[in-house]
Amino acid sequence: MDLQVSIEKNEINIIHQNIMISISSNPSNIPLNHLLLYTKNRQLNGIGIDNHQPSVDFDTLITISCDFDFPLADYGEFFYQQLTDAKLTIAREFPAKKIPQNYINQLDDFYESVATILTAFGYPMKKIKKAPAKAQHRWRKEISTVEFFIDYNEAKGTAIWQKRNELKLLAGATLKKEPPLNKDGSLGFAAKFTQSLRAEHAKQIKNFTTTEDIIFKSVNEIGNFLYFAGTNSWLILKDVNGKTIDDYTLVK
Template sequence: MEIQLNVLITETKTSIELSNNQGIITIIENSDKIVLDQPAIYILFKDDTITSIGKSEAGTFQNEVDYNTIITIAPSWDIELDYLAQQFILEAKDNGIQLTIPSQLETKIPTSYQKTVSTYKDEVLFILKRFGYLLKHNEEPKKANAKPAKARHKWTKEVSQIDFFVDTRESKATVLWHKRNEMLLKSGATMMANPPLNKDGSLGFSAKMGQRIREDHKDKVKNNVTTEDIILKSVNEVGLFLYFGGTNSWLELVDASGKTLNEWTAVE
């Protein structure tokens, strides 16, 4: 692959302009205020770890996820942002990256458009790799005392047929990982009534996210019990919705024999 670029580098910002008005990639590090000139895809990094991927409108960028580097991609006019964001999110998930927050609902990309957006995504990844940013775990040899990477989990058809049960932190529920990007929370689940507070009495990040997810499904909840089946996007969302997170939800979902979802799906 050969791509012509126009690059401008400052102490905190790298601007990469693709030829023929094909878009601009911007890498910003350690900046307190970020203003976007136009709508763009963003990829957030905390040190060398990707924490969130999504779409942002123009204006002052705001996000509750902890990060110190942001990469924005403002593509050419013919690239639909929702489709491009979905491509990057799926790429990250396929590479075993667990995003802190699934940034948006899955968007179905029309078959006629898949090649265009996929090709553009691959070009951007090719460029970012040359600048030292990868949408996958660092493949360099680990140091002797390095902490192990987060476990990767693989969805299978067999797993999709298994009921997993939650019984922790005032919550009880039955959950199925019925599709690769969907968790089905069965009706009748009991939710933790009140979010835990920080020592100063404020709401923590997980509590805020749990409340936000609950707000999205408030029409299916009565007295902290779900009245209908609910579709959530990840194991992380299940934990935030039921008990405001605060624990490894891969270990909290257990089948009838006591085997955790982590044991069923973790891969080397």
């Protein structure tokens, strides 16, 4: 899992793809449009949304944000259900609600990513066995010469997964120009991450077209770079016959 981490005196900020997590022992305020986890002695004891003032005692506030695809309350409800299923005693700081069934898989992926990160940083969240299991992909030498073509959301390009941690985007790829915006007109974390990626490779881009081959670490990173993510990139990269990179590499 690739993370960007910055550590300050009373705060740790973590970015993974389009997810941003802040762990603060001295929060100056409780932000809007965030999922909130309250902890005491590194144990989760409450969950809230937006800038709700909690009823529980806490010494650390964990705020979580991303480009939320569904109402924030659905994320809070799903987290609450997962945490209580994991036998954690946790206060709900918002009304209960029913989550639409078609949201479950994406919410599950989001929860697993956050749980993995927070557990690694010393805030345990008992892992729930997933059903169905989250897709895993494995590089094999046989695919190292296969060209995968991208044609999605104004972006086009050709990529080769040449080594386990090296996915090469060939020169001449076309980037989507305009980033998606939040409802309030601001940039989401996926868009900000894309901007940082493009800034890193600014010398290899001219008029939204790559002028050199560029090496990325993952399929998702290429998706961010080309079209600001927002979809399952494993289904976007396809060979000349339309077979996806997911078909080639999915562990069954």
